[in-house]
Amino acid sequence: MQSRITYILFLLISVISYGQVNLTVTPDKTSYTANEVINLTIVLEIEGSDYNQQTKLRLPDFSKFNLIGTGSVSNAFMDPETNTVVSQAVTRLALEPKQKGKLKIGSFLITINNKIYKTEPFDISIKEAEKKAVAVNTPASKDVYLNMEVEDREVYQDQPTVAVLKVYSKNMDNFRKVKNIHLPEKNNLEVYPISYAKSEIDPSDYGNMASQILAVFMIFPNEAGYVEVPGVSASVNSFSHKNKIVSNKVKINVKKLPEGSPEGFKNAVGNFKVNVENVSKEKAEVKKPINVVVKVSGEGNLKSMELPKIAESPDYDFFAPKITSKVTLATTGMMGEVSANYVVIPKKAGEIIIKTEPFAFFDPVNKEYVDLEHEDLAVNAFSHDQIMESRSTVEKVNEYTNTFLETVNTPVLKTTSLKVKEKNKFHWNILFTNLFILLGLVIAFLLFKTWQRKRKTGKKVLMDKPSLGSVAETENEIRQQFKTDINDYFSYLENLKDNNDYQKFFQTLEELDEEVRNQYLQNSQHDFRNVLENDKGYAVAEEYIVLQQSVQIEKYAPVKSSEGMDELLTSIVNLYSKISK
Template sequence: MKRWVVLLFSLFSLVSKAQDSDIKFETVLSKVKLGQNERLRVSFEMNKDGDFFEAPSFENFEVLMGPSQSISSSFINGKRSFSKSYTYVLRPKKQGQLIIDSASISIDNTVYTTDPKTVLVTAPIDNPNAPKTAQDIADESLYLVATLSNDKPYLNQGVLVTYTLYFSPRVYINNFIPVENPTYKNFWSQDLPIKEYETRRTTFKNESFNAVDLKTVVLYPQKSGSLALDPFALELYVQIPTGRRDFFGDPIMRSATKTVKAGDLSINVKDLPEQGKPSNYSGAVGDFKLSVDASRTSLEANESTQIKVKIAGKGNLKLLSVPELSLPSALEKYDPEYTDDVRVNREGMNGSVSNSYTVVPRYAGSYPVDPIEFTYFDPNSKSYKTLNSDPFDLTVEGSSVLPNTSASAPIVEKNTPTSSGFKSNAYQTSLVTIVTSPWFESNTFYIILALLVIIGFTINSIINALKANLGSSDQGTKKALPKKIKALLKRAEKLAKEQNPEFYSIASEILFSGLEKYSGVDLSTASKQEREEKLQTLGADTNLIERINAINDRILLVRYSGSASAPFEEDLKVLHKIIDDLL
């Protein structure tokens, strides 16, 4: 029995310690910046009841009200929640950076303290008691921040850029539209689609805020030095509660619009070290493995085998070169088939790239496949590493043996006898000249030549007639699409059938390639107004400009929302029509 009592007591102690680790006691401010004649609400909040609460001295503040105590407790789905707060209303006595010191309380015989908080007190405002407008609340409640996973990467080392929207719990976001998009010049870049926005509670500017990641991009710098990133800007449409309700009991909301912008960022890209750089280094950065495998190493002459050279791991896989396979000259090697099995996520590129060679031996024998060498730079160890594949032999069976080209045929000397014991034979040869006429002077040649001339003249006449008919019926057929746009449209059609959100990245490239071909200038970085003015000066009709704006808005919305329910096929038709009208 005593053993059970000890065991239960130990279990209770463990549970108590686990609960203690979840205790929160913090200071919450109504604002972090105010005029000297404004009021400040300070709350000390905890998630477990305690005793012996001690407030700070509030030096440099006048206490207008407090402490007022509030307790909330609930039991939902078998889980109990508790909150308690002590609230004060203060007014600053002077201007400047003022500190609210720590408060303390005893919870379960342990004393907890809050962190000190700082507020900025400015000059008195004209009407401190005037209610704030919806725009005032929106201005102080919405922020867009860009963060880098690494602001000092090596050349060709991956960097993750995350654009996070911070918004106060007192505002509701209805919609957002990108108005400025980074171009990532001097970077290889890929947007990571966000399937679902996840909101989290955090502390921002010493206040409680909600945060949501709206856009993530993987970058691989292609140039060393200080590289600037263009800002990313959003237009936000928000609703703000008024604190009042209508006849049906629903809250009355006020609307506001705010444009937020992630500030300019720069990445200091380090060049790769020259010390220890091998002469065969080709630019690979990351952590890789090399393998060379043959589908079979024993085969008959004139049969084929596949030899695959594969680079796998994490790093700039899409940007590196797979080392070339070197084989004996007796083996026929065909051009390799390149395979890209690379995934891009928040960690960068990972997967593999490979070249698969078809090899056909023509002669029997044993042929060595020498090791392949591959060098890369490892940013973790800050050093170059060289990999070598394992050598192996190709064994070829068959009756046909490779000729020994190095052996020379024996030389036989012919000697003329000088002895008179032999008599030479004299032959009288009668030569008859055979006269033949060349083929190009024959009758057959002239008949064939005449037929070819007649056929050529007939075909030329038919072609000219067809051109004349086509020209009269269509006032000069439109020029063929540029090869780049043609290739992009083909890829877009495939992605649209797959309902792949990457379709809209390709669609953006198609649209602005077409606009550049039409206008002669790159409009991808121009604002909407600048783009419209340029198209109007070139004589584009209003309907075409409106369709361009509509499809561009759709592209931006889907690219940055990651929606998989977009009308891919319909947008592809619209894009086709716009390109046809432009070109």
């Protein structure tokens, strides 16, 4: 019996001496502050040559940390005492804590010879970090500090994170001296301001220093990896000096988007919807343009994303779109809609299907791709003969009447308001009303011509009389002869804009400009600009030049938006009200 026990002991000793696996993990310390880096050292030591490592080192759950760096080294040597091979692998991990308090680091696992080896979990303590601000301190600005705080330091590519800029100082009077805030600029970042409204002063934010929020802005990192956000700069203005201060820099862990993206995915990250609609009021006609709007709405990187385009087809042609956006920025994200207004020309009669290219986006909340494929818009296009045949006799009479009303060259009569819209039913009242209006306009036109002849005769008599007044009186008399009530022009232009008669709108605007220039006895716009600069000031003269440039842009734009025309009309009314005599 004793010999058996001795045999078993010798067998166990030989096995233990033949091979052994040790897996240990050691932190550099057990207590850290929130801005310190946690360094872990994992050592795997294998004694013996009969061990087969079947898996790599498996890490525990690091959801409460940012993994900011890794490194490993391995070596092997022969132990002369036991005559066995010793393999050693050392791995270093650098972690950044996401929260304060006691955090647990779980077990590291590895499988060798079908056996799982693991380390024991342990706790580390994360304390409140001391708030440090500023990268640049000059003697005049050493009492004022900037600090940039980023809400979420771990985001996906093209996913936004919100940053808050605070100013710290012991003297509250310094807060009003901080001006000229410049947000960070970098190629791999897109920064959009949310608000520059200053908050109320917190008298005891940190120690005996007061603080105030200066700006809130949104950051869109457009490449994966560890991205450094540069500091925000500002100036501290005093009576004698103007000093620059800069905030701290912040690193963001930008996660790479998952693999396996759909074909239609470009760079859209968020949650979106796509809608396609025909906004033209008239029937679609072959070889005549129609307006098709591709609208993307939702929440995400709306300003930087690539919109789905209209797919090419032998059934239609289209031109480059005009992009308009209605986007709002808030602490919850970028929300709104972006529209691409296309001019589409049908090439054949009948039903045509206008398709968009496939579109997909990545939803960071659900961490998955959403494929919307493509949107279809069915448009029934008619030939010119079909359009003409479909019109009734009354509609043809209405068209002739509308054409006549549009050719009456006077800004005083709002003739376009008398235009008749197409009706599906036959109305005798409309027919008689049109004929009565047509007759009345002919009579008014004859009376207007008679009044013009009498006016010319009166002018000729006045010009034959010798002038006894001064040069200024004569110039004022000439101006009164050319003077026109521009309010009639404004009303007429607004009526043309509301009826989408843009060709007549710009013709009338040229007449208005000519009338006002005649008041100054100027024929060219260049000479008129010099007169305005002498008479009204440099600012008004520049405003006139800018307005003329805006008029040319809108006049020759392939698609005219109602918002752009509204802004143009407002500028016209404001400027010509100031310069008209």
